[in-house]
Amino acid sequence: xxxxxxxxxxxxRNPISRFVENELIPLENEVLKNExxxxxxxxxxxxxxxxxxxxxxxxxxxxxxxxxxxxxxxxMMMAIVYMEISxxxxxxRFGGSADNILYYGNEEQKKKYLIPTINGEKKSCxxxxxxxxxxxxxxxxxxxxxxxxEWVINGEKTFITGGNEADFVMxxxxxxxxxxxxxxxxxxxxxxxxxTMGWKSEYIHTMGEWGPAGLVFDNVRVPEENxxxxxxxxxxxxxxxxxxxxxxxxxxxxxxxxRLLQMAIDYSKERFTFGRxxxxxxxxxxxxxxxxxxxxxARWLTLNAAFTLDQGEDNRHLAAMAKxxxxxxxxxxxxxxxxIHGGMGYTRELQIERWYREARLWRIYDGTDExxxxxxxxxxxxxxxxxxxxx
Ligand SMILES: Cc1cc2nc3c(=O)[nH]c(=O)nc-3n(C[C@H](O)[C@H](O)[C@H](O)COP(=O)(O)OP(=O)(O)OC[C@H]3O[C@@H](n4cnc5c(N)ncnc54)[C@H](O)[C@@H]3O)c2cc1C
Numbered sequence: 001x002x003x004x005x006x007x008x009x010x011x012x013r014n015p016i017s018r019f020v021e022n023e024l025i026p027l028e029n030e031v032l033k034n035e036x037x038x039x040x041x042x043x044x045x046x047x048x049x050x051x052x053x054x055x056x057x058x059x060x061x062x063x064x065x066x067x068x069x070x071x072x073x074x075x076m077m078m079a080i081v082y083m084e085i086s087x088x089x090x091x092x093r094f095g096g097s098a099d100n101i102l103y104y105g106n107e108e109q110k111k112k113y114l115i116p117t118i119n120g121e122k123k124s125c126x127x128x129x130x131x132x133x134x135x136x137x138x139x140x141x142x143x144x145x146x147x148x149x150e151w152v153i154n155g156e157k158t159f160i161t162g163g164n165e166a167d168f169v170m171x172x173x174x175x176x177x178x179x180x181x182x183x184x185x186x187x188x189x190x191x192x193x194x195x196t197m198g199w200k201s202e203y204i205h206t207m208g209e210w211g212p213a214g215l216v217f218d219n220v221r222v223p224e225e226n227x228x229x230x231x232x233x234x235x236x237x238x239x240x241x242x243x244x245x246x247x248x249x250x251x252x253x254x255x256x257x258x259r260l261l262q263m264a265i266d267y268s269k270e271r272f273t274f275g276r277x278x279x280x281x282x283x284x285x286x287x288x289x290x291x292x293x294x295x296x297x298a299r300w301l302t303l304n305a306a307f308t309l310d311q312g313e314d315n316r317h318l319a320a321m322a323k324x325x326x327x328x329x330x331x332x333x334x335x336x337x338x339x340i341h342g343g344m345g346y347t348r349e350l351q352i353e354r355w356y357r358e359a360r361l362w363r364i365y366d367g368t369d370e371x372x373x374x375x376x377x378x379x380x381x382x383x384x385x386x387x388x389x390x391x
Contacts, residue, residue: 005080012077015057016084023053024090028351031090035209036348041091048120051095061096061118065103068118070096075306079251083299086255089354091210095120100244101170101190101237104229113168113192125166127157127215128238134159135371137172137238138184142217144173144191149224151175151191153199153217159365163201163213168194170241171217172234179232190234192226193217207357245366247309247319250302250326253362254295256355257333261291263352264337271342278340287336294333298326304390317376317385324372327362334359 005013031041042050054060063078064070073081085092098117102124105114116122133139142155153173163169171191174180179187193199198220201213229237265288268279278284305318338345338352345352363369379385 009077009080012073013080013084016059016081019054019057019059020084020087023050024085024088024092027090028088032348032351032354035354041209047092048095050092051120054092054094055096059094062094063100064096064098064118068115070118075309076303079247079302079306082248082251083255083258083302086252087259089256089351089358099124099126099170099241101126101228101241104237105192106225108225109192109228122167123162123165125160125162125169125213126238126241127160127163127169127171128242129159130156131158135368137235138180140172140174140188142171142173143177144175144189144222146175147221150221151224151227153191153193153220153222155217157215157217159204159212160201160215161212161365163215164203164211166195166201168192169199169215170228170237171199171215172238173217175234176232185235187232188234188238189231190228190237191222192228193220193222197222206361208361209354209358242366243316243319247302247305247315247322249362249366250298250305250319250322253326253330253359254299254302256359257291257295257298257330260334260337260352260355261288261295264288264291264340267341284340287340291333291336294329298322298329301325308390317379318390320367320372320375323362323366324369324376327359328369330359330362 027042027046035041051060058071059081061068061070062073062081064072066072096118098114102109102114102117113122113124117124128137128140130140130142132141140155142153142157144151144153151173153171155173157163157169157171160169169192171193172188173191174187175189176187181187195201198218200216200218202216204211204214206212228234265279268284268288269277271278279288301318302322305315305322308315308318334352334356338356341350341352344350347353367375380387
């Protein structure tokens with residue numbers, strides 16, 4: 001068994017690492033200034049320029065199948081890419097990508113929504129959560145009622161990432177009330193709904209530097225052909241969308257924590273108190289050691305979740321573990337690193353407070369800590385997985 005990264009993975013990691021160092025990290029001060037003066041962190045033009053630069057290195061459509069012009073790197077490589085890219089808070093995303101569930105579209109939908117999204121001409125968002133249905137998605141109330149060749153959607157969604165900017169939403173609505181009432185999983189359908197069809201969005205202010213949106217559907221009429229996947233098959237699509245996002249949180253936390261820990265190591269050697277650098281103190285050394293151990297643990301959990309998916313196996317148990325542990329590790333590390341920086345860590349002179357606020361979200365979205373624990377313990381208690389599986 002060889003735990004080292006194979007050469008082809010290093011060939012992906014090294015150029016990404018250089019891209020982050022040479023192109024993204026130098027933009028951090030500009031991003032902080034923009035955000036503090038109420039402007040978008042990065043303009044669309046700047047993001048476009050960066051995406052083209054990344055494309056020169058071959059990083060375009062990293063999770064997009066080759067038949068759609070993507071690099072289709074596979075999950076392990078994606079995990080490594082996310083770990084590298086998360087060493088900065090510059091909100092860069094690779095061009096040439098689309099939500100995983102858009103590939104369930106028929107040929108017409110692929111032409112109208114998938115390809116323009118991959119090409120960066122359209123923006124999408126995914127809407128499951130409602131004011132009364134977050135962890136408990138079975139509680140959704142948004143309905144779609146058939147009227148001739150159209151479906152009429154009514155309801156409210158909340159906390160939708162990208163909902164302020166999206167040209168279309170993939171929204172989950174109840175299409176068979178009785179079936180939905182029976183299990184909460186049946187009788188829901190995913191619809192592709194253009195903004196021009198009439199839904200409205202409103203910005204939600206959060207602790208972070210970007211806000212999700214609340215969406216309102218008031219008698220929004222959607223043609224029959226805009227059903228994504230199967231009628232009443234929306235729950236499965238929802239799980240698939242969330243499932244991908246889940247282990248990626250682990251990868252993001254690893255990258256960010258690595259960068260933060262390096263900042264703490266550097267600072268602790270420069271900062272003198274009582275005639276000695278604080279790095280000489282055991283109180284500081286232990287915080288560094290604990291962080292390093294936890295980063296490695298999160299790295300291997302995340303890589304195993306990604307590797308398992310690459311083998312075509314069910315990775316949901318590992319993904320829940322990678323998300324739970326990674327998100328909490330990231331929060332512990334950013335807190336320690338802020339502590340090691342003392343008062344300076346608390347200021348807006350440094351980037352740490354920004355990461356501190358951002359990391360808090362990791363424990364909430366794509367399934368809270370409590371929901372991940374529920375999944376992990378249920379799998380073990382019901383015997384779906386055994387301790388020590390997945391090696
Ligand atoms: C910035 C942001 C972006 C988001 N993006 C999207 C998006 O793009 N699309 C989308 O559909 N959703 C999105 N969400 C929604 C997100 O997935 C939900 O906020 C999350 O699932 C939690 O739901 P909730 O907020 O309703 O909390 P609740 O479900 O009300 O939970 C409240 C508390 O109770 C706990 N709890 C709930 N049930 C149990 C239980 N059975 N046992 C123990 N504890 C429990 C929870 O863990 C939590 O601590 C986003 C949220 C945020 C904040």
